[in-house]
Amino acid sequence: MSETQTQPEAVLTKNVGRSAAATKRKKPIVRELASGEKIRAELNIEKWPAIWTPAHSKTRRKGQVLSRTLERESLAADGTKNVSQVTINPIAQFGDLTTEDQRTLYTLIKHWEQRGKPSHETPFSIRHLARLLHKRGWGSNVIDAITSSLERLRGTVLVWTRSYKTKDERIEQLETVYINILSKLKIVRRKVDGHVTTEAGYFQFDDHILKNLLANYTKPFLFDVFIDIKGEIALKLYSYLDLIMHDKIRFERRTKELFEELGLTGSSYRNPSKRKQNLERALAELQGKLLTTGMLKSARLEKTKDDKDYKVVFEKSPRSEFGAEADDVPEKFATAAAVVVNDYSKAKDPALLQAEEVVAHFHKVVHAVDKHAAQSKELAQAISLITRYGLEQAKFVVEFAAGKAKETHFAMQHFGAVLAYASRAAAEFDRKQGKAEAVAASQAVRPVATTSPDLSRGRSRVAGLTEEQYRARFEQARAELLQELPFLAQRQRGSKLEQDMVRSRLIRQLDSECMDLVPIELIAAVESWVRPAAARPEPESSNLAA
DNA sequence: CATTGCAAATGTCTAGACGG
């Protein structure tokens, strides 16, 4: 312990990229799994390190947890003040969120990434998590620690007021977002002869977090370095520094403010000397640690000028300076300027592209704005419009609404205003076109496409399948699933878990399929099943892909 | 009064007994 702390810098620079202390410990399997890997952590959570309290903290012991509110003032680009808040509401029986849970969360993200970033439930086993967490032992204590950590992540409600951002840097101004970090959690202990032999279950991140993770509203993060940090203050400090120093070589801060930022509220931290006392240990541990954007060259304490406090001073040597891994693709942080647009997900969802097109059209026609980052509400409205009337007609609705609004001197602000004109515009469109196909389109008025994850539609569709159809779809879904999750094929053939997973996948598939396509597609599927023929392409696919 | 060392509180880790 003390050996690793007092390692001279020279030694560390030699072993850079491998974390000198960690390589010495012999853990071949774990090492192989996790050699210097980066994960991408969700940025909103990163920005509030005070969410996590030290596990040893006595200020909030188990059984008497209270909700706490973090607050921060920031100046917007236009000079207006913005007070953002995060309230943490822990559940009494589980206790408050600790740095241990922070470790668990990153481990879940890592596991989720290794599984190919599924947007649905991610299967996991506690044992696997324990390995990823570099837990040394394995026993009921480890199981308990991980289980209760997961429970806290599932149970604790984070209330974000004017603080939860999405990829396009838009803050939900008037909205308050309620988030449980995990929205789904199932822990299964499989017992054979009274022993827990295998464990299976699944988790899923909250939709908000999942969306940001998928859209790359994230920050790269050196998982291994983080997980091997022992001190809890050092741990919090590390993740704080990693974020704040990504574009800095040097960073300093008074310890008083630093402790507030980190959420260390112990009463003895009133005294600068106490802060110094505890920081010294943490700084010693952080010395020479790798950051995603370089190496922490020095971490020290200095007296402030007014002599009333200490300040921490951190210095980083950028990656290029010490050579190792300099070939890395320069890491991009999700800032306003450098958002990595996730083309993949967009290509996958042509409906979204169309919706964006319609929204953009609205802003161009009404507000004469060429570039507009569509908001999710607008997109949802646009999608419902398109589902109802089709792309062409939806665009026409926008134009029609713009025209009418001008006539009546109604100044449309939001895209939603267009919706009021939809039916009139549709009638106008039909009249203009006067063609049979237009009539047919308007007859096919469907319920507004729902964006909620309510799968009742899918369930009822599954129920509506004949046994043969069901089996065909089931096998198809199973094959897809096994391809995604090879471990299923190896370990639990035909198991309850597998069946459940295939079934829920099937439900999701059917649920998300456009209603009109279902019968056709099903017929095609059954046809190809009865007498093998090339599956017919979806009739509207060419239109959608445009 | 600020600083400092120490101890209480609270958590994790580990070895070894035990059991199917």
Next chain:
DNA sequence: CCGTCTAGACATTTGCAATG
């Protein structure tokens, strides 16, 4: 042999009282 259970070692944060 593998896993659980448990006590005690160990680690860490924070409160407190002695100290200068």
